[in-house]
Each structure stands twice: as C-alpha cells, then as structure tokens.
Amino acid sequence: MKLDTIWKAACIALLTYSVIGGLLMPVPALDILNETIRNLYFHVPMWFTMLALLTVSMVSSIRYLAKGELRMDHWTEASVHVSLQFGVLGLITGSLWAKFTWGDFWPPDPKLNAAAIAMLLYLTYPILRSTIQDEVLKARISSVLAIFAYPVYIALVFILPRMYASLHPGNGGNPGFNAYDLNSNMRLVFYPAVFGFILLGWWMTSHRAKMASLSKRMEELELSDTFLESKK
Amino acid sequence: MKNRLLFLLLLTISQLLQAQDMATTFRSEGKIYVVIAVASVVLGGIFFFLLRTDAKLSKLESEITKRENSKEL
Numbered sequence: 001m002k003l004d005t006i007w008k009a010a011c012i013a014l015l016t017y018s019v020i021g022g023l024l025m026p027v028p029a030l031d032i033l034n035e036t037i038r039n040l041y042f043h044v045p046m047w048f049t050m051l052a053l054l055t056v057s058m059v060s061s062i063r064y065l066a067k068g069e070l071r072m073d074h075w076t077e078a079s080v081h082v083s084l085q086f087g088v089l090g091l092i093t094g095s096l097w098a099k100f101t102w103g104d105f106w107p108p109d110p111k112l113n114a115a116a117i118a119m120l121l122y123l124t125y126p127i128l129r130s131t132i133q134d135e136v137l138k139a140r141i142s143s144v145l146a147i148f149a150y151p152v153y154i155a156l157v158f159i160l161p162r163m164y165a166s167l168h169p170g171n172g173g174n175p176g177f178n179a180y181d182l183n184s185n186m187r188l189v190f191y192p193a194v195f196g197f198i199l200l201g202w203w204m205t206s207h208r209a210k211m212a213s214l215s216k217r218m219e220e221l222e223l224s225d226t227f228l229e230s231k232k
Numbered sequence: 233m234k235n236r237l238l239f240l241l242l243l244t245i246s247q248l249l250q251a252q253d254m255a256t257t258f259r260s261e262g263k264i265y266v267v268i269a270v271a272s273v274v275l276g277g278i279f280f281f282l283l284r285t286d287a288k289l290s291k292l293e294s295e296i297t298k299r300e301n302s303k304e305l
Contacts, residue, residue: 008282008286012279016272016275019272019275023267023268024264024268207282207285207286207289211289214289214296217300218296221296221303224303
C-alpha cells in the first residue's frame, strides 16, 4: 500500500473514532464544565493543528531559502493559509465554550488575547505576499517572515500566558491539564483526535500546495506556447 | 494491527456498557446517537470532498505532465 493511502486512511479513521468516542466515552463529572469537557477533543486539536502546520511552514521556509525550490514556497503559503483557518476555528470554538463556562464570549484572559495577536501576526503573511509582484522576491521575503514569526507565535501562545493567571488550564495559578489528563479515558480520545486533525490539516495543505505547483506549471506551458507561436 | 483494532473496539464497547452518572436523560432517550449520526454525515461529506479533490488534482497533474512531455519531444 502506498504511504499516501495509509495516512489518509488513518486520518479518516482517527477523526471518525474521535467524533463517536468523543461523544460517547465516559468523562469525569466536573463542576461548571459538565459535558462541555468533551470540547477538549475538538477545540484543543484546532490549536495543535495550527501549531503543527506553522512548524511545517517554518521548516519549508528554511528549505526554500536553502535550496530555492519554488515548491517549498508553495508549501509555506499553503500551510500558513490552512493553519490560519484552524486558528479561526480555534478562536470561535473557544469563544463559544467560554460563554457557557466562563460566562463571556471573550473573557479577559491572557491566552485569548495573545492568541488573537498571534493570529494577526500571521495574517500579515498573506497580505505581504499579495503586495509583492515578483515571484522570487515574494517567496524570499515571505519565507523570512514565516521563519521569524514562528518563535514569536510560540512565545505569545505557549510561554507568555503561562506567566500570568489564566483561565486556561496549565497556566498561572490554575490546576493544569493534569486535572483532565490524569483521566486515562479522555486520553483515549484526545490523542487520536489531535493526530486526526493534524493529518486533516496536512491533507488540506497538500491540496493547496499541489494546486499552486500545478498552476505554476500550467503558466510555464502557456508561456512556452506563446513563445513557440511567436517564433513561427 | 487487526488485534489492536479489535481491542480498541472492545474497549469502546466495554466503556459504553459502564453506567453513566452524567447527563443520563440525554442518553436514556437515546438521542445522542442522532447527534453522532449527524456529525458522522458531516465528517463523511468532508472526507468525500477531500478524496474527490485528491482524484481531480492527480488527473490534472498527469495531464500537465503529458503536455510537458510532448513539448520536450
């Protein structure tokens, strides 16, 4: 079997399992959270997927700058694009969850604000690209942005919120992820969900990157067509 | 591989059989399965779309490769 088929089948199996298991498998009964604790299976993987895809964008940017393959730039563009989609989903699902547990769509929580700022940072990436006409220049400058934005993103989302009291588990004075993580029943769904969504993000990214590469090849074919015709 | 899948399936089933303390009416009415059906349909639709896009992209790629090859000749 081809590797492609294997990971795509794994993505489908993991996500199907996590939706069914996520709604049916037992979860700890906690105050305020009640059944919404199951959101852990769907809200948190959005952020894991975003992080994974941004890591992809950082690596492919470095590879582009090192080797100059335009294909790598297509991967950077695609992974940043898809990761932003997952980030938006993460913000919306988190906001909904917060309304029913913390009492507000946007509570004054350092992690929320930092995540929003980090999103704005990566929103500059597509905007920057759209302002540069020259293909190589566009790829080079935006690769540099994608490399340097990555550590800033990590600091904003994973380090700074932990230095302040936050409503999010694992931050500040809160009891931490351990409160859920100790529950091995939840791990049985949480980890498959994370891997499933990361594979889904990779899948979507590969589509976008392939599309960009193909339209580039189409362009070159058309260019050589017009060149041949002008020669006649 | 098969044994592991079977184990996972049995694990899921055994956990379903355990008594639930939370949201019992939610389940005793059995309508949680409607939600699962709906969510599965949504997922299925997404997977269908992804697989179709896969197929279309491969077709496009092979056509472009064909044209490129005919150019080189």
